[in-house]
Amino acid sequence: MIRHIAVLSLLALAVPVRAEPIAFPDQFDSIGTPVQSLSTSEGRTVHYTDTGEHGWRPMLFVGGVGTSARAPELVAFLDTLRRRLHVRIIAVERNGLGDTAFDPAWTFADYTSEVQQVLAHLRVGQFALVAISGGGAYAGHVAAAMPQRITSWHMLAAIAQVPADNPVCTADPAALEASLAKQVSSPRAFWAMPTDSVAAKVRGFADRAADEGAHAYFIAGQHGDARAVAREYRRFCDAPAPVTAFPAPAYFIYGEADPLVPPAQGEYWAARVAGKVTFRRYPGEGHDVQYRHWDQVLLDVAGHGHQTLVCAQGRAKRLPGLVQAADLPKGTTAGVCAWAASAKEPHHAAGQ
DSSP, X not given: OHHHHHHHHHHHHHSOOOOOOOOOOSSOOOSSOOEEEEEOTTSOEEEEEEOOOTTSEEEEEEOOTTOOXXXXXXXXXXXXXHHHTTEEEEEXXXXXXXXXXXXXXXXXXXXXXXXXXXXXXXXXXXEEEEEETTHHHHHHHHHHHOGGXXXXXXXXXXXXXXXXXXXXXXXXXXXXXXXXXXXXXXXXXXXXXXXTXXXXXXXXXXXXXXXXXXXXXXXXXXXXXXXXXXXXXXXXXXXXXXXXXXXXXXXXXXXXXXXXXXXXXXXXXXXXXXXXXXXXXXXXXXXTHHHHTHHHXXXXXXXXXXXXXXXXXXXXEEEESOOOGGGOOTTEEEXXXXXXXXXXXXXXXXXX
């Protein structure tokens, strides 16, 4: 009897399992947001990216120093969340970066004009304004030029101005270019990040950042030309944007341990907002706060800025109101639970 049961069991195992029908796709998957171009009224060719979902909340994304129109790809590690919140991202490339030719006479005013023309071309009226790091100086001019069109203003470790006595401001332009040339010619060096940074937590971030550097400094045949980046640094020495009594709600995120763009830069911007300011501060966090809390930014842009995103007992939840990182309930961490999980996993050093 036992032998009979064993034979039946073997026969059952030998019966082939019927394969489920394959659901073949009707369209291709995205392999990156394409770079598009537009001829401006000033006679320049400006390049931009647009995730393109009509009817979603438009966000103008202003990337950090030396980034191209493809900089939003650096935050694509939370693209599922972006899509669930129906946020559309538009980025306008700056002078001499990526596919855009270098013009030594180009100014903040030119950038603002190009943004206006790209938005008009895309038929985007109102939008959220989001800037990280060095993009803050440009975002300030956009906020000053068209405050009534901005639904909300978001600054992440975003610069206002570099002091006039800073070596960047006092250096000879040619010497500054020469000092940056080595980094610009090696995107991995330019994008090197600490081993405990976001690059160590998000799989593939270091490589994607290096790809962004290669795109920004080589894609149009620049061969690592440092003029655009040097001019960006010098541009931060100019007077900050004349923002006064900005009316829309504003959301600022800064790391208390950021040596490059400390919270004082955010306080400068906050003092120029007439509406409500939500200022999130993160003790012990440095300059990569701009990527580490991108989940909270998406939530803010989508109209949930009155809530704080946290991970509690392995599940993401929203706490009512502004809860500073230092005041989070015991056992919770800021953002989605992927951050808490990544802290437990081994990662390779980034950018080395």
